[in-house]
Amino acid sequence: MIRRIPILPTLIVALAVGIMIWLGVWQLHRLQWKEALLARYTQAQASSAEVAWPRDPADVTGALFHHSRFTCVEVLGRTAISGRNRKAEPGWAQTARCRVIDDSGGGGGEALVVLGWSRDPGEAAWAGGEVRGVIASAGGNSARLIADPPVAGLQASATPDPRDIPNNHLAYAVQWFLFAATATIIYAIAVRKRLKP
Secondary structure (H helix, E strand, C coil): CCCEEEEEEHHHHHHHHHHHHHHHHHHHHHHHHHHHHHHHHHHHHHHHCCCCCCHHHHHHHCCCCCCCEEEEEEEEEEEEEEEECCCCCEEEEEEEEEEECCCCCCCEEEEEEEEEEEECCCCCCCEEEEEEEEECCCCCCCEEEEECCCCCCCCEEECCHHHHHCCCCCHHHHHHHHHHHHHHHHHHHHHHHHHHC
């Protein structure tokens, strides 16, 4: 009896291995993209130049870690969330949601401001006004301004740092390549056993 390599299982394994290799290559491309992005953020962090507050969610990524300012013409809401100060001590980040205008006189938008840090979660007295600081991510395509200097007698909150952004694309790429190699080896062993007389 002639034993043959099974066609359909071989095609399925080959397709799976090809997809895993493609995912590994894609992660390597993501690694290059992430390194370029982090380099841009590091450069923005080192610059003292100000950029306009990003009103459009599509502009947030390009504005992160830059300095900006606007005028809070109305405080729409206040809260305190867990946060750290510049000494990395735990406490409360005092935040305000504002209706804002910027230097160009544009208005009508809203912005989240981290006013500063305190040990007490009680709200600090702040009725609005000009605020300047560093643009940080607020999750998704939204931004918040970390006030620098802090307002309302608060201490400075920890500033965002590009080094805190995970960059594990190389590990993911290696993982996909190892999956592909493992699947190939296991399948080769299975076929070899099947073909043995």
